[in-house]
Amino acid sequence: MVHPGAIPQAGERLAFWLDDGAHGDMQWMRETQERRASPTALWPDARSIILLGMNYGPRSDPLEILTRKSAGNISVYARNRDYHDVIKGRLKLLAQWLAANAGKPEVKVFVDTAPVMEKPLAAAAGLGWQGKHTNLVSREYGSWLFLGSIFTTLELEPDEAETDHCGNCRACLDICPTQAFPAPYRLDARRCISYLTIEHKGHIPREFRAAIGNRIYGCDDCLAICPWNKFAREASEAKLVARDELQEPSLSMLAALDDAAFRELFSGSPVKRIGLQRFLRNVLIALGNSGDATLMPCVHARLADESPLVRAMAVWAAGRLATPGEFEELDISFGLVETDPDVREEWALGALERMGGTGALS
Ligand code: B12
Ligand code: SF4
Numbered sequence: 001m002v003h004p005g006a007i008p009q010a011g012e013r014l015a016f017w018l019d020d021g022a023h024g025d026m027q028w029m030r031e032t033q034e035r036r037a038s039p040t041a042l043w044p045d046a047r048s049i050i051l052l053g054m055n056y057g058p059r060s061d062p063l064e065i066l067t068r069k070s071a072g073n074i075s076v077y078a079r080n081r082d083y084h085d086v087i088k089g090r091l092k093l094l095a096q097w098l099a100a101n102a103g104k105p106e107v108k109v110f111v112d113t114a115p116v117m118e119k120p121l122a123a124a125a126g127l128g129w130q131g132k133h134t135n136l137v138s139r140e141y142g143s144w145l146f147l148g149s150i151f152t153t154l155e156l157e158p159d160e161a162e163t164d165h166c167g168n169c170r171a172c173l174d175i176c177p178t179q180a181f182p183a184p185y186r187l188d189a190r191r192c193i194s195y196l197t198i199e200h201k202g203h204i205p206r207e208f209r210a211a212i213g214n215r216i217y218g219c220d221d222c223l224a225i226c227p228w229n230k231f232a233r234e235a236s237e238a239k240l241v242a243r244d245e246l247q248e249p250s251l252s253m254l255a256a257l258d259d260a261a262f263r264e265l266f267s268g269s270p271v272k273r274i275g276l277q278r279f280l281r282n283v284l285i286a287l288g289n290s291g292d293a294t295l296m297p298c299v300h301a302r303l304a305d306e307s308p309l310v311r312a313m314a315v316w317a318a319g320r321l322a323t324p325g326e327f328e329e330l331d332i333s334f335g336l337v338e339t340d341p342d343v344r345e346e347w348a349l350g351a352l353e354r355m356g357g358t359g360a361l362s
């Protein structure tokens with residue numbers, strides 16, 4: 001529990017982050033800046049904020065799947081139901097109890113559904129501390145807590161803030177595949193695989209594609225490497241335990257999904273929110289990184305996809321998997337008739353790379 005004024009530094013830090021452009025094309029972060037920076041601006045009548053964490057600890061080490069290159073790695077938080085739905089239900093029950101038992105105060109519940117800085121608030125409420133990877137780390141659950149909050153007009157006694165237990169450790173900073181941390185406690189979202197594969201709607205810049213490996217939705221590396229996970233426990237809420245078919249799905253199965261099959265497979269999961277085209281973009285990057293030439297037919301089948309976003313990554317993947325001469329033949333069949341400028345550029349850069357050039361034009 002904290003009072004609304006408990007995070008005086010957060011607004012300034014948010015402004016620094018936004019002014020630096022670290023939010024990339026998440027324009028909604030800028031649009032909600034004032035309310036996000038201050039819980040009082042969000043709801044002037046709020047007197048107390050109750051912070052809650054929900055454990056979603058994985059069954060096995062998420063870093064292991066990264067070595068199985070013909071499978072897609074979906075980040076732990078998205079392997080079953082959307083946490084917004086799961087947690088909101090729980091928070092509402094608690095809020096109802098509060099309303100009925102504490103003199104009918106006004107209550108509002110949020111799980112990343114309003115502009116609330118959940119991490120610094122949770123740290124101020126003693127749930128954990130913001131680690132150098134910027135997420136909240138708990139001494140009891142490691143990195144694996146979802147956060148939510150209940151705002152109320154009720155005056156409650158505040159808890160003590162948790163202190164920083166990172167010490168000299170920098171494991172999360174060093175493991176990041178795309179060097180997304182310009183400094184400890186600061187994340188440049190534009191370089192983060194979570195942002196690139198989930199939030200970013202356009203083509204993924206060439207410089208990050210190889211580093212993405214088989215991460216097709218989000219990334220857990222900085223969370224998974226944290227030594228405090230030795231205290232982590234497996235999620236007890238069944239809706240947050242990985243569904244078998246999303247634990248290690250084969251890239252060939254995923255690349256063949258049509259819209260209906262995509263919606264069915266990811267029904268209730270946060271993955272559904274990015275839509276089939278962005279999802280296939282990510283799967284094709286993973287195929288290109290698989291080093292498995294037997295997967296070339298999956299890539300071939302997407303070279304004539306109706307979406308330029310998908311076609312572009314099919315070309316990139318073909319450039320990485322095709323046998324000598326094969327890419328050049330495909331270029332004659334598909335590249336010469338391509339009309340989209342971005343996809344044409346992928347053909348040109350792919351050809352250049354295969355000739356030993358850098359392909360560093362974009
Ligand atoms: C935008 C966003 C993203 C963006 C940007 C992430 C970021 N670090 O800002 C992207 C898309 C990259 C992202 C990725 C992920 N996200 Co996210 N995301 C959010 C969201 C909506 C807002 C976060 C925010 O306010 N960012 C703005 C920056 C400025 O705030 P900040 O990160 O707190 O920055 C602080 C530090 O920089 C610190 N600081 C700055 N300088 C200094 C100096 C010192 C010395 C110190 C101590 C601190 C410090 O002060 C800042 C203010 O507190 C929250 C939900 C919410 N409403 O809070 C979820 C949330 C943070 N995400 C979450 C999760 C699970 C993830 C992923 C793990 C998902 C995944 N597996 O792919 C990754 C983790 C990547 C990472 N290392 O952060 C959870 C984190 C839970 C937790 N235990 O902390 C949240 C809270 C959602 C939830 N309700 O559970 N996310
Ligand atoms: S989520 Fe992945 S890419 Fe993003 S900061 Fe962490 S390790 Fe780096």
Ligand code: SF4
Binds near residue numbers: 167225
């Ligand atoms: S990995 Fe190390 S530096 Fe990073 S959050 Fe965990 S304890 Fe802190």
